[in-house]
Amino acid sequence: MLELRSVRHRYEPNGRLVLDLDAFAVPPGALIGIVGHNGSGKSTLLRLLALLERPAEGEVRFEGKPVTPRDARALRRRVTLVEQRPVLFRGTVRDNLGYGLRIRGVSRADGNRILESAAERLGVQGLLGRSRHELSDGEVQRVAVARALAIMPDVLLLDEPVSSADRAAAAAMYRVLDEERRARGLAVCLASHQLEDAYRWADDIRAIAEGKLSPVTPENLFRVELPPRSAGAAKLARVGTIAIAVATEREGPAILGVPPTDIFVSRQPLASSARNVFSGKVTRLAHARAGTVHVTADVGVELVAVVTEEAVRELGLVPGSPVTFAFKASAVRVF
Amino acid sequence: MDFLGDGLRRAAQLLLSTDAEVYGIVFLTLKVALVATVIACGLGLPAGFLLAGSRFWGRRAALTVVNTALAFPTVVVGLLLYGLLSRRGPLGGLGWLYSWRAIVLGDVVLALPIAAALSAAAVQGVDPRIRRTAETLGAGAWRAAWAVAREARFALAAVITAAFGHVVAEIGSAMIVGGNVRGQTRTLTTAVALYTSQGDFGFALALGVILLALALLVNIALQVLQGRGHA
Numbered sequence: 001m002l003e004l005r006s007v008r009h010r011y012e013p014n015g016r017l018v019l020d021l022d023a024f025a026v027p028p029g030a031l032i033g034i035v036g037h038n039g040s041g042k043s044t045l046l047r048l049l050a051l052l053e054r055p056a057e058g059e060v061r062f063e064g065k066p067v068t069p070r071d072a073r074a075l076r077r078r079v080t081l082v083e084q085r086p087v088l089f090r091g092t093v094r095d096n097l098g099y100g101l102r103i104r105g106v107s108r109a110d111g112n113r114i115l116e117s118a119a120e121r122l123g124v125q126g127l128l129g130r131s132r133h134e135l136s137d138g139e140v141q142r143v144a145v146a147r148a149l150a151i152m153p154d155v156l157l158l159d160e161p162v163s164s165a166d167r168a169a170a171a172a173m174y175r176v177l178d179e180e181r182r183a184r185g186l187a188v189c190l191a192s193h194q195l196e197d198a199y200r201w202a203d204d205i206r207a208i209a210e211g212k213l214s215p216v217t218p219e220n221l222f223r224v225e226l227p228p229r230s231a232g233a234a235k236l237a238r239v240g241t242i243a244i245a246v247a248t249e250r251e252g253p254a255i256l257g258v259p260p261t262d263i264f265v266s267r268q269p270l271a272s273s274a275r276n277v278f279s280g281k282v283t284r285l286a287h288a289r290a291g292t293v294h295v296t297a298d299v300g301v302e303l304v305a306v307v308t309e310e311a312v313r314e315l316g317l318v319p320g321s322p323v324t325f326a327f328k329a330s331a332v333r334v335f
Numbered sequence: 336m337d338f339l340g341d342g343l344r345r346a347a348q349l350l351l352s353t354d355a356e357v358y359g360i361v362f363l364t365l366k367v368a369l370v371a372t373v374i375a376c377g378l379g380l381p382a383g384f385l386l387a388g389s390r391f392w393g394r395r396a397a398l399t400v401v402n403t404a405l406a407f408p409t410v411v412v413g414l415l416l417y418g419l420l421s422r423r424g425p426l427g428g429l430g431w432l433y434s435w436r437a438i439v440l441g442d443v444v445l446a447l448p449i450a451a452a453l454s455a456a457a458v459q460g461v462d463p464r465i466r467r468t469a470e471t472l473g474a475g476a477w478r479a480a481w482a483v484a485r486e487a488r489f490a491l492a493a494v495i496t497a498a499f500g501h502v503v504a505e506i507g508s509a510m511i512v513g514g515n516v517r518g519q520t521r522t523l524t525t526a527v528a529l530y531t532s533q534g535d536f537g538f539a540l541a542l543g544v545i546l547l548a549l550a551l552l553v554n555i556a557l558q559v560l561q562g563r564g565h566a
Binding site: 075081087090100148 | 373462467469470473474475476478482485486
């Protein structure tokens with residue numbers, strides 16, 4: 001439905017490349033989680049998808065056709081973005097929820113019915129008469145999501161939509177998004193640094209690092225200084241208190257990625273070909289979709305491994321358990 | 336102090352006396368100032384929005400020109416307009432020289448940079464997320480600009496007040512292109528200058544007090560309007 005092709009974006013003509021994507025597609029009915037560190041390019045990507053900015057190079061396509069500036073104005077009625085720290089217009093919450101509907105020429109009666117339904121689903125119906133100064137940050141976020149849902153977009157882009165919400169409010173919001181998606185094929189693209197949320201609610205996780213799509217999720221991304229060529233087969237890159245063995249020719253500053261699915265998890269160190277073996281304690285277990293568990297352990301740095309629920313049961317892993325993570329030097333990606 | 340007291344007393348007497356000449360001067364001053372403010376703000380506010388909100392080639396240069404024009408001497412504007420409007424000037428055919436229209440033209444030229452520069456600053460002070468939010472909810476350029484204007488309403492009201500204050504107190508250009516013709520182009524400022532030069536300090540001060548009262552009234556009216564829009 002919505003697609004970026006060969007997009008390279010920078011804010012100044014010779015400035016830093018903030019986004020470099022060969023392809024990024026948002027199909028109808030998708031629930032995509034975009035994960036990445038602060039400054040990785042998530043918000044820029046969402047602004048390009050929202051047709052609020054034009055890429056310096058490359059094109060944005062909607063339903064297979066390139067989007068021209070003239071198209072962008074019309075298509076913005078079908079694609080909407082809720083920013084990381086959303087703002088409300090002056091007036092009441094009701095005025096805000098009705099803003100997009102008034103623009104679309106929806107009658108007052110119909111508009112009230114639609115906005116009240118959106119407010120109820122997001123649990124903000126009690127706030128309709130309040131002005132923005134009377135709301136907490138979490139309430140502003142929920143109102144902003146309700147305001148976006150009220151206009152029934154085809155694509156909803158959310159930038160850290162629950163950063164100020166409590167767990168119950170976040171779960172309620174994700175449920176509403178899922179219902180909308182099932183009911184009418186709404187495509188949702190949400191950027192989050194709360195990885196548990198992304199894994200729990202999104203079908204498709206896409207990691208972004210330094211403006212590029214990364215094959216590994218950002219839990220195990222580390223900025224390092226790679227030493228010059230050495231006599232040994234693998235280089236050692238210092239990350240916190242540990243040294244990670246990496247098979248690479250690169251030197252100087254780089255980003256290391258350890259794919260969570262490439263980490264072997266055991267209770268004790270095992271004899272193997274893995275050059276990287278680190279022992280520590282489990283700090284967190286997060287149950288994701290499809291029967292997998294994200295095991296976070298402090299092994300000198302925080303590393304995340306993805307294993308099956310069955311493996312967690314067999315190894316008896318609980319927070320605090322001793323654990324060993326092992327991975328090959330050749331499994332470490334270098335960017 | 337007697338001088339000031341006399342001035343205030345004479346101002347009150349003049350207003351109560353229903354003196355046709357005084358009321359004529361007050362009416363003309365108000366008419367010229369209001370017409371010039373409306374035209375200057377009608378052109379200057381959209382220009383300010385354009386300068387603040389759009390990216391186009393030469394935007395920085397345009398902002399520099401507008402900011403420089405804020406300090407344009409009023410007598411120089413009067414002189415240039417005199418050249419344009421005089422019988423042999425390119426706009427001589429309009430026959431505006433020594434008419435209230437010429438004073439309005441001078442005031443517009445002087446107030447336009449004020450309206451444009453201050454409204455650009457007002458718009459730049461609005462959170463950029465307001466425009467983006469309006470656009471992402473489907474607003475076109477005009478509606479998005481209106482959403483920004485609503486956020487900047489106090490600053491924009493101050494722009495209008497500043498423009499009005501400038502034109503109501505302007506004298507250099509009004510004197511040159513208006514000519515201070517009794518009953519036709521004599522405004523409060525040109526009348527104050529005339530009566531001061533004639534040594535009639537009391538009358539000049541009385542007209543000055545009326546001028547101040549006029550400015551005060553317009554400011555109060557604008558503040559009342561702002562108060563109604565409070566939320």
